[in-house]
Amino acid sequence: MSDFIDQPQHRGGVGYYNKLPARTYTDDGSTWSVNNSKGIFAFVQLVPNVELVEEAGDVRCDGGTNNFGPMGFHEWDEALQVCNCGSSDKPYALTGNHALLFSSLEYIDVALGNPDCGGTIVYIESSDEGAELEMVKVWPSASARTLQEVLRLLLEWEIAGELFDSTEPMADIAKQMIIGLGMTEEIKTWIWDNVPPNKVQLFLEGNTNAQEPTEPPDITGTIVEPWLLDLIQRSAGIGFMPTGA
Numbered sequence: 001m002s003d004f005i006d007q008p009q010h011r012g013g014v015g016y017y018n019k020l021p022a023r024t025y026t027d028d029g030s031t032w033s034v035n036n037s038k039g040i041f042a043f044v045q046l047v048p049n050v051e052l053v054e055e056a057g058d059v060r061c062d063g064g065t066n067n068f069g070p071m072g073f074h075e076w077d078e079a080l081q082v083c084n085c086g087s088s089d090k091p092y093a094l095t096g097n098h099a100l101l102f103s104s105l106e107y108i109d110v111a112l113g114n115p116d117c118g119g120t121i122v123y124i125e126s127s128d129e130g131a132e133l134e135m136v137k138v139w140p141s142a143s144a145r146t147l148q149e150v151l152r153l154l155l156e157w158e159i160a161g162e163l164f165d166s167t168e169p170m171a172d173i174a175k176q177m178i179i180g181l182g183m184t185e186e187i188k189t190w191i192w193d194n195v196p197p198n199k200v201q202l203f204l205e206g207n208t209n210a211q212e213p214t215e216p217p218d219i220t221g222t223i224v225e226p227w228l229l230d231l232i233q234r235s236a237g238i239g240f241m242p243t244g245a
Contacts, residue, residue, distance in 0.1 A: 042143035072096030099134035118176025148216040156200035
């Protein structure tokens with residue numbers, strides 16, 4: 001198994017998903033800037049048989065195709081006229097989110113995960129920088145600039161469910177994904193010991209700066225690198241996760 005640095009570094013390439021350290025890559029006349037100031041990773045639920053819905057003239061490529069599809073955790077209660085996050089505004093139908101409009105997406109793909117894992121981690125780049133920032137900072141606290149931080153968030157949400165009786169949907173999805181992705185105790189230990197506390201833990205500790213986590217370390221040469229590389233290379237793409245319906 002090779003390292004991240006030996007993988008394609010262009011946007012969407014396996015090597016691009018390791019956002020640290022910052023670097024510039026040029027190939028065939030195109031230059032890519034790889035850093036953690038652009039783009040976000042988010043763990044999300046996989047919705048079976050994504051409906052074909054139009055929003056502002058846009059539709060999802062996996063809509064109406066009997067596929068599992070990634071969807072944000074915001075859900076609208078039509079009877080109560082409220083989102084499960086407490087907002088009185090409807091989330092966007094195509095993203096399951098209040099900040100991220102589908103038409104603003106410049107790039108989206110599955111970084112790792114599949115239906116058997118209980119969820120997936122997607123990588124997104126938006127033309128709306130403010131939307132990216134809001135995704136990182138606000139509920140459901142499932143997004144970050146790097147994979148390392150999202151792995152930490154999975155562990156923190158699992159703890160929130162098991163020790164603090166959280167009924168948030170993120171806690172259940174995180175628990176399923178940790179098992180489904182084959183996160184060993186050794187990998188968990190590396191994440192706990194090396195990736196700084198993120199939003200969920202900081203909030204539970206009463207930290208007033210819970211939305212401003214410390215930048216994580218590079219994963220190059222660690223026990224996490226070969227595990228992640230294998231998962232990324234085996235992950236199913238959007239529109240290629242049939243439900244069999």
